[in-house]
Each structure stands twice: as structure tokens, then as C-alpha cells.
Amino acid sequence: MNDNACKSGSGLEKKLAAGGFAVTAELGPPKSADIDAIAKKAACLKGVVDAVNITDNQTAIVRVSSIATAKLALDMGLEPIMQMTCRDRNRLAIQADVLGAYLLGIRNMLCLTGDHQCFGNHADARYVFDLDSLQLVRMVKRMRDDKVFACGQDIRTSKKSEPKEPRMYIGAAANPFGDPFEFRAARLEKKVKAGVDFVQTQCIYDMDRFSRWMEHVRDRGLHRACKILAGVTPLKSAGMARYMRDQVAGIIVPDDYVKRMADAKDPKEEGIRICVEQIERIRQIEGVAGIHVMAIEWEEKVAEIVEKAGLRKNGE
Amino acid sequence: MIVAEQKPMEEIVALVAGHKRVLALGCGGCVTVCLSGGQREVSTLASIVRLGCRMTVEEATLERQCDAEFFDAVREQAERCDAILSLACGVGVQMAARLFPGKPVYPALNTRFMGTNDGAGQWSENCLACGDCSLGVFGAVCPVARCSKSLLNGPCGGSANGMCEVDPERIECAWQLVHDRLKALGRMDVLDAIAEPRDWSKTHSGGPRRLSREDMADLR
Numbered sequence: 016m017n018d019n020a021c022k023s024g025s026g027l028e029k030k031l032a033a034g035g036f037a038v039t040a041e042l043g044p045p046k047s048a049d050i051d052a053i054a055k056k057a058a059c060l061k062g063v064v065d066a067v068n069i070t071d072n073q074t075a076i077v078r079v080s081s082i083a084t085a086k087l088a089l090d091m092g093l094e095p096i097m098q099m100t101c102r103d104r105n106r107l108a109i110q111a112d113v114l115g116a117y118l119l120g121i122r123n124m125l126c127l128t129g130d131h132q133c134f135g136n137h138a139d140a141r142y143v144f145d146l147d148s149l150q151l152v153r154m155v156k157r158m159r160d161d162k163v164f165a166c167g168q169d170i171r172t173s174k175k176s177e178p179k180e181p182r183m184y185i186g187a188a189a190n191p192f193g194d195p196f197e198f199r200a201a202r203l204e205k206k207v208k209a210g211v212d213f214v215q216t217q218c219i220y221d222m223d224r225f226s227r228w229m230e231h232v233r234d235r236g237l238h239r240a241c242k243i244l245a246g247v248t249p250l251k252s253a254g255m256a257r258y259m260r261d262q263v264a265g266i267i268v269p270d271d272y273v274k275r276m277a278d279a280k281d282p283k284e285e286g287i288r289i290c291v292e293q294i295e296r297i298r299q300i301e302g303v304a305g306i307h308v309m310a311i312e313w314e315e316k317v318a319e320i321v322e323k324a325g326l327r328k329n330g331e
Numbered sequence: 332m333i334v335a336e337q338k339p340m341e342e343i344v345a346l347v348a349g350h351k352r353v354l355a356l357g358c359g360g361c362v363t364v365c366l367s368g369g370q371r372e373v374s375t376l377a378s379i380v381r382l383g384c385r386m387t388v389e390e391a392t393l394e395r396q397c398d399a400e401f402f403d404a405v406r407e408q409a410e411r412c413d414a415i416l417s418l419a420c421g422v423g424v425q426m427a428a429r430l431f432p433g434k435p436v437y438p439a440l441n442t443r444f445m446g447t448n449d450g451a452g453q454w455s456e457n458c459l460a461c462g463d464c465s466l467g468v469f470g471a472v473c474p475v476a477r478c479s480k481s482l483l484n485g486p487c488g489g490s491a492n493g494m495c496e497v498d499p500e501r502i503e504c505a506w507q508l509v510h511d512r513l514k515a516l517g518r519m520d521v522l523d524a525i526a527e528p529r530d531w532s533k534t535h536s537g538g539p540r541r542l543s544r545e546d547m548a549d550l551r
């Protein structure tokens with residue numbers, strides 16, 4: 016596929032469109048105006064992965080904005096995927112930020128519903144949820160392909176000027192582990208219909224359920240309609256494994272992994288080993304176009320995971 | 332019905348402090364049904380305030396406090412009191428204030444939501460009065476009011492075992508309910524369509540709402 020056939024100027028899109036197996040990671044912005052923290056994480060990921068998700072007030076805790084961090088990451092040599100949730104912004108704010116992000120050189124965007132504010136440090140805040148993630152996908156797609164705002168007006172400076180639309184490579188999340196299970200693939204199909212280009216899944220521990228979900232996905236032909244990046248999160252400790260199993264809604268951790276982590280002499284090493292094994296198994300599954308490594312506050316391990324799993328950037 | 336609950340006693344006491352004669356005014360509507368502002372609650376609250384604040388507390392309960400016509404019954408009583416402590420929902424409190432412009436009116440309840448009675452002492456929210464009812468689409472389960480994020484196109488990632496991520500002990504996931512209902516009705520196809528963004532201008536986002544009906548104006 017040549018450059019012109021791509022919908023955005025995104026490097027991630029180019030790689031996936033050319034049939035490459037993509038690797039993405041996550042960079043969580045800091046909870047203070049600490050540019051060094053961003054630079055440190057960025058340095059760990061530079062040259063290691065194809066693109067990096069910049070989270071948006073993750074878990075409803077105030078952090079440096081995703082748009083600003085994405086721009087900084089871009090300047091530091093990464094390709095950012097700007098995350099945006101429906102929790103904090105209404106359709107005016109989102110469209111303004113998409114325009115702004117595009118001008119700053121950001122070409123990938125991940126459209127999310129967002130964790131409820133009750134999980135964060137401003138539980139008494141008023142939520143927005145003007146749109147849901149699917150409506151957000153569709154709005155950004157229409158901005159790109161139809162050159163119109165959500166209200167239907169053309170995206171141009173004046174009546175006489177040419178439209179100047181923001182062209183984003185549009186992503187969304189998919190959770191194969193949430194309930195109702197049978198509705199999960201249907202929901203992805205809706206996201207595809209809404210115009211999503213790629214999805215990153217919730218972190219996978221329950222491989223059987225993920226495989227079954229991928230079967231549903233293939234039955235519906237969705238792996239051909241959008242690129243599916245499988246999410247993994249290396250476990251750091253048995254405590255983390257238990258926490259993920261018991262406390263995090265929408266994540267299933269099989270007891271086997273919890274046991275392995277508990278029995279391990281070096282749990283961190285075991286966590287990496289499990290993660291690499293998972294990646295190897297995921298790569299066998301038809302229809303998976305890449306891996307999304309969410310090493311939560313453990314960005315320095317991404318290179319090692321990518322290396323051990325044989326996923327060197329550009330090294331197919 | 333409109334579901335309300337009594338404010339903490341300290342708050343009520345602080346509101347009426349300094350007055351000598353207060354009218355505790357109940358309502359025979361929703362708050363009677365949800366056991367927070369009917370005749371019985373008026374009498375209990377009046378006794379406590381009498382004892383705690385050493386003031387005279389008169390009692391009355393109207394058929395409905397959201398309708399001006401029912402206030403005639405207590406006009407005299409209200410005039411001789413120097414404040415009204417209303418046990419109605421926020422609507423009733425404001426009607427009392429409108430009808431007695433010179434008199435302080437205080438709320439004794441926190442108005443919580445519009446909901447159903449789910450068993451002894453249990454209520455849950457069902458409707459946000461969004462002004463554009465979509466129950467016909469969603470199998471008569473309202474995702475606007477009952478999904479914690481008002482999602483219109485299916486569940487978020489936090490739905491687990493039928494419960495909502497916001498409170499997995501107490502809040503059912505609206506989308507599990509929508510899904511189950513439509514499945515039982517054999518209408519899962521309904522969910523294939525993408526629900527458009529809502530027109531929130533029909534909610535309070537469009538400013539306080541008013542309704543005028545020409546047909547009714549003629550009747551008056």
C-alpha cells in the first residue's frame with residue numbers, strides 16, 4: 016500500500032497496512048509538571064516500539080494532559096497514540112483538541128469511554144459522557160473522511176476556504192473479558208461500523224477466552240476490517256496478580272498464573288517470562304496484527320520483553 | 332416516584348435554629364410512599380425538633396406540595412409560624428417558598444432520584460427525565476439513567492457478572508439488563524444499529540425545562 020492510500024500520516028497505520036506485526040506500548044504521564052519523568056519513560060521506549068499510547072487521566076487521576084504529553088513524546092522521537100476519554104470532555108472540547116493535536120503532529124488517537132471518576136482522586140467531579148466511545152470514533156472518522164464536525168458543519172475557516180480536516184488513525188479499546196461475553200464481538204463489530212481502524216485489547220491473561228473471542232471476531236470477519244493488537248501486561252508480583260484477578264473489573268487472571276507468581280523465586284523475572292510466553296501464544300492466533308505491551312510503571316522492561324519475544328521493531 | 336430521604340438531624344437543626352415557631356409541612360405524594368416526608372415522618376421530626384431546639388413546631392401534611400391549590404388548607408397555620416420546614420421533595424419546597432414570599436422555607440429532605448421501590452427500604456434510580464425517552468429501543472431498560480456512564484452503544488469494559496464497575500455490590504450493569512431483555516424478546520438485532528449521540532438540549536443541559544400545552548390552556 017502506498018502512502019496515499021493511508022488515511023492519516025501515521026507510521027503505525029503504514030506498518031499495519033503493509034502487513035507488519037506492530038508493537039505498541041504505553042506511557043502514562045506523571046502526576047506533576049515533571050518533564051524529566053516523561054523523558055525517562057520516553058527514553059525506555061524510543062526505537063523499541065512502533066507507537067506509544069499516551070494515557071488520558073488514567074484511572075481518573077489528574078496527570079499531565081495526553082495531548083501535551085503526546086507532543087512531548089513526539090519531540091522525543093516517539094510516535095504517540097493520544098488517548099482520549101469521554102469522561103472529561105464534551106463534543107466541543109474533543110473536536111477542538113483533535114484539531115489542535117493534529118496541528119501538533121499527532122496522527123493516532125485512541126477513543127475510550129474512560130474509567131468512572133469514582134476510581135480516581137476527584138470522585139466528587141461531575142462527569143461528562145456526552146458521547147460514548149463508539150460515537151467518539153464515528154465523530155473523529157467523520158471529521159477525517161467527510162470533513163465535517165459533529166453538528167454537520169464543514170471543517171473550514173471560512174465559507175470560501177478549503178476544508179482543513181484533522182486526519183487521525185483511529186483506534187479504540189476492545190475488552191474480550193467483560194460481560195456479556197457473547198455481546199463482546201458484536202460490540203467490536205459496531206466499532207468497526209463506526210469507523211475504527213485499529214483496536215487494542217484489554218490485557219490478556221485468560222488465553223482460552225481470548226482465543227474464543229478471536230474466533231467470534233474471525234467469524235464476523237472483523238480481523239480484516241480493523242487491525243487487532245492484543246494487550247499484555249507483565250505481572251510484577253503475586254500481589255499484583257491477585258489484585259488484577261480480584262479487584263480490577265473486566266480482567267480475568269487464571270489462578271495458574273497467580274500460583275506461578277507466588278511460587279517464583281524471582282517474581283519479576285517470572286512475570287516477564289509469563290508475558291513472553293503469552294506473546295508467543297498470541298502470535299499463533301490468526302487475525303492478531305500486533306501486540307500492545309502495557310507495562311504499568313515498568314516502561315524500562317518493555318525493551319526486554321520485546322527482545323525476548325522476538326519482536327524487534329521493524330524486524331519481522 | 333420521586334425518592335427522598337431525610338437530611339441528617341444536625342443539618343435540620345442548624346437550618347431552623349433561631350426560629351420560635353416552625354411549621355413542619357409534609358406531603359402526601361411520593362415522599363409519603365417512600366416513607367420520608369408523610370404525616371408519620373412529620374410527626375416524628377416535629378417531636379425531635381421540639382425537644383432538641385426548644386421551639387414550637389406545628390404539623391401539617393398536604394395532599395401534594397407541588398400543587399398550589401392544596402396550600403389553602405394550611406395558609407393560616409403557615410402565616411402564624413415564622414418558618415416552614417418542608418418534608419416534600421425539592422419541588423414541593425420551592426412551591427411553598429413561592430406561595431409564602433416573606434417566609435423562610437427549609438428543606439428537611441434530600442431529594443435523591445426518580446426510581447422504583449425494590450423491596451423493604453430499597454429504592455433505585457430508573458429515569459433521568461431526559462426528555463426523549465428511548466425505552467422503546469433498549470428493551471424498556473434505560474441506559475441513560477441506569478448505566479453509570481449513560482452509554483448508548485453497549486457496555487463498557489467494566490461490566491462483570493452482571494454488575495457495574497462503579498459499585499459491583501449494589502449497581503446492576505444496565506447493559507447486562509438491556510442485553511438480557513432483548514435476548515429474551517428475541518430482539519438482539521436492535522443492538523446492531525449505532526445509537527446516535529443524544530440531544531442533551533432536551534435535558535437540563537438545555538436550561539431549566541418548561542412545558543406548555545395549548546390544549547390544557549384552553550381548558551383553564
Ligand code: SF4
Pocket residue numbers: 457458459460461462463464465466473474475476
Ligand atoms: S430514556 Fe430518558 S425519559 Fe426514558 S427512562 Fe431513560 S431517562 Fe427517562
Ligand code: SF4
Pocket residue numbers: 477478479480481482485486487488489490491494495496497503504505506507
Ligand atoms: S459497567 Fe455497565 S452500567 Fe456500569 S458504566 Fe459500564 S456499561 Fe454502564
